[in-house]
Amino acid sequence: MTDQLKLVITRKGLDECIGAKSKGIKAELKWVSAGDRAYTPNPDQTALQNEVQRVEFGEYKDGAGATLQATAKFSGPQEYPIKELGFWLASGTLFGVISAPNTTLNYKPKDGHCIQPITLDLSALPSNTVTVVVGTENLNILIDEEFTKMAIAQVDTMHRQIKQEFRLLDLEKKHA
Template sequence: MSTPLQPVITKAGLAAIWRADNSGLAAEISHVVLGTSGYTPNAEQKSLKAQTAKYPISGGERLGNSQLHLTAVADGDRAFWVREVGFLLSDGTLLAVWSHPTEALAYKPAGTDLLLAYDLSLAALPANSVTIVSGATGLNLTLAAPLAAQASALIAEQLRGLQQQDRLDDQATRQRIAGEQIANLIERMKAAEQRQSTDRDGLLSATVSNAAAVIALQKLVIENMHGA
């Protein structure tokens, strides 16, 4: 969303535009400056009263002969209330300034980028006498919200994928543990069966031995009886 501004054109800015116009060129806005002082601006200003930061123009477009749409990104770790805004030409001249004695335009949080988007009315200047110099990034802030929404959706989808993968990994771990427990149980059952088989063979051998001893004893008794 853009903020409409009706800034005060400075005398220095007007002189720079006149010089450029006489050379057949358009003056170029290259930077936006922000400050913390609130006041009623005047045409005699050559700078902001309490300039805090300076940022290059990231992008923009001409909305008409006397209206420009400008975008920029206020970054950095400094936090401050934006109470004055200036627009600099490529030669450093303060072209226009906006401020208000009691109202702040925005707040710049520490460590968080502030997206700046201004519709700048330059009705006091000759038509098409000012153009925009944007940085290499060419940021279009009108796309910021859709891109942020797409990024959020992508991150959410990736998170769901990771969570699903975690569940699959957990299930695989559970299956592996269950398989190990089943294999261990099978080994224990085999060992028990082996012990039972060994015990059965031992019992059978003992029974056979006892039977043989009984038969031998009976034979001995019979032989003694007949011998007598």
């Protein structure tokens, strides 16, 4: 994200995160909403300027330091430019907003899908304050490193099995 596209955490979102931390729990991010207005977000916001669609998170993982990487999949018949993103806590509180004047973040095509990658800088919050609730449609696109390791292990196992099979065939030929 460029400097102008930083997450603006709302005052109510911050208060709820601090309250959760004092109770020994984490605030749960549950939804991402997209709207078609571009502007400078305000910490006193309680809604997007023009929310078009709201979906559950499709995937997330903790990033380096105080960052969080996530994705959301916007689907359906609507067609609109994504110019504002809102992040909602499970309580329904608007946690934060990403938007900037004259900036389109992505585009949701008619009757199509838009996968929106998200990186949230949570360094303005107390540590270990937020977790993400992933919806039923898990996109699994942020676990590429884990898939790569699994694929390497599987190919290595298959290679050893093939070598063993060739050794067995050689032994059978010698004893036949």
